[in-house]
Amino acid sequence: MADTESSPTPESFLKRSPLYRALRSRGARFMETEGGAVADSFGNGDESENLAVREMAICDLSPLPRHGFKGKGALEWLRKQGVAIGNEDNRAYTQPGGSLVARLAPTEALILGNLSSENALSAQLEGDWSIDTAPDCYAVPRNSANFWFLITGLHAPNMFAKLCGIDLRLHKFPVNAIAQTSVARSVAIIIRADLGAVPAFHLLGDSASALYMLDCLEDAMGEFGGKPVGISAVRRAMKS
Amino acid sequence: MKIMLCPLNGPRNISEFVCRGDVVDRPDPTACSDEAWADYVFMQDNVAGIVREWWYHVATAYWFIAERNTVTDEIVRTYPASEIFHPPVDHGTDSGGRS
CATH class of the missing domain: 3.30.1360.120 (Probable tRNA modification gtpase trme; domain 1)
Known part of the structure; x- marks a missing residue:
C-alpha cells in the first residue's frame, strides 16, 4: 500500500x-x-x-488502457494480429496475456488491458492499426x-x-x-x-x-x- | 415494462429502443421528383395493422427491423436488416449527399 x-x-x-x-x-x-x-x-x-x-x-x-475497433473488417484484422475472437456476439475472450477482448457485435470489439500487470496488447494494437493497412476497420478510442x-x-x-x-x-x-x-x-x-x-x-x-x-x-x-x-x-x- | 427482442442483444426493456419509422424503398435521389423525395423523407403511410419499421437499440447503436401491429402495439417479429437488404443498404455515391 x-x-x-x-x-x-x-x-x-x-x-x-x-x-x-x-x-x-x-x-x-x-x-x-x-x-x-x-x-x-x-x-x-x-x-x-x-x-x-x-x-x-x-x-x-479508468486510467488503464483500453481500445476499440469497429467496421466490417474489424474482427478479421484483429485475428490477423493474433487476437483470439470466437464467433459469439456479446461474449468476451481472454487472451494468453490476460487481456480481455469483448466482441460487442459482428463488426466491433473492445480490448481491455490485463489488471494484474502492465500489458501492451491494447496499446500494441492501437499502434499497429492504420487506416491504410486495416481495410474496413476503424479505431474507436475509448481511453478518454x-x-x-x-x-x-x-x-x-x-x-x-x-x-x-x-x-x-x-x-x-x-x-x-x-x-x-x-x-x-x-x-x-x-x-x-x-x-x-x-x-x-x-x-x-x-x-x-x-x-x-x-x-x-x-x-x-x-x-x-x-x-x-x-x-x-x-x-x-x-x-x- | 414492455420487452422487445433485439436481434443482437436479446430481450431488453423497450426504453432502450427508438422507433425510426417505416421501412420504405428509397427513390433514386438523382432521378426522382421533389415531390417523390419529400414523400420519402417526410410522409408516413400510417397503416392500421402490421407494419415494417426501423428500430434502433440505443446502447449499441444497432439498427434492425421490427414488424409491429399498430392496432395492438404487439411486436410480431424482429430481425437484422441484412435479412431483407442484400447487400446492406447502399447509400450511393451520388453528389446529392443524402444518406
Missing part, C-alpha cells in the same frame, strides 16, 4: 481518471500504472479492502471517452438489480457474458470477469457521466456495505 508521503498526485500525470477528485475526497491514495495515476488504496487497511472486494466494492480502472469501473463481490448482482434491467445473477449471466444496456438510465457495457472465486463485472460508460454513475453505484451498494477500493485489493483477489 502506498503511503501518503510517497503517493503521487494525479495532477502530476497527463492521464487521469475523470473521478480523481472524487476518489481523493474519499481518501484515495494513488500509484502510477501505465503512465497514469490509479487509486491504489483508500487507507483503511488491506484486510478491510480485501473483505470489501469479496462482498461489495467498486474500483476505478469511457469510464471503466470494476464492480466486485457476492452482492454485485443484487446491487445491479436496482439499476439495470438485465438479470445479472451468477447462474443467469455467466463468466465472459456481456450486456450492452442501460444502467441507472445511462448507456453502459457490462462484462462479467470474475477475480478467481469472486464475482466481478467490468462497467464502462460515457466518461462525462462518470461522477453521476459513481454516485448511483455508491448509493445502490450502500445497503450491502459496498465501498471504493484500490487496484491493489483487486490484484490481491486475482492472485488468491
Whole structure:
C-alpha cells in the first residue's frame, strides 16, 4: 500500500481518471500504472479492502488502457494480429496475456488491458492499426471517452438489480457474458470477469457521466456495505 | 415494462429502443421528383395493422427491423436488416449527399 508521503498526485500525470477528485475526497491514495495515476488504496487497511472486494466494492480502472475497433473488417484484422475472437456476439475472450477482448457485435470489439500487470496488447494494437493497412476497420478510442469501473463481490448482482434491467445473477449471466444496456438510465457495457472465486463485472460508460454513475453505484451498494477500493485489493483477489 | 427482442442483444426493456419509422424503398435521389423525395423523407403511410419499421437499440447503436401491429402495439417479429437488404443498404455515391 502506498503511503501518503510517497503517493503521487494525479495532477502530476497527463492521464487521469475523470473521478480523481472524487476518489481523493474519499481518501484515495494513488500509484502510477501505465503512465497514469490509479487509486491504489483508500487507507483503511488491506484486510478491510480485501473483505470489501469479496462482498461489495467498486474500483476505478479508468486510467488503464483500453481500445476499440469497429467496421466490417474489424474482427478479421484483429485475428490477423493474433487476437483470439470466437464467433459469439456479446461474449468476451481472454487472451494468453490476460487481456480481455469483448466482441460487442459482428463488426466491433473492445480490448481491455490485463489488471494484474502492465500489458501492451491494447496499446500494441492501437499502434499497429492504420487506416491504410486495416481495410474496413476503424479505431474507436475509448481511453478518454469511457469510464471503466470494476464492480466486485457476492452482492454485485443484487446491487445491479436496482439499476439495470438485465438479470445479472451468477447462474443467469455467466463468466465472459456481456450486456450492452442501460444502467441507472445511462448507456453502459457490462462484462462479467470474475477475480478467481469472486464475482466481478467490468462497467464502462460515457466518461462525462462518470461522477453521476459513481454516485448511483455508491448509493445502490450502500445497503450491502459496498465501498471504493484500490487496484491493489483487486490484484490481491486475482492472485488468491 | 414492455420487452422487445433485439436481434443482437436479446430481450431488453423497450426504453432502450427508438422507433425510426417505416421501412420504405428509397427513390433514386438523382432521378426522382421533389415531390417523390419529400414523400420519402417526410410522409408516413400510417397503416392500421402490421407494419415494417426501423428500430434502433440505443446502447449499441444497432439498427434492425421490427414488424409491429399498430392496432395492438404487439411486436410480431424482429430481425437484422441484412435479412431483407442484400447487400446492406447502399447509400450511393451520388453528389446529392443524402444518406
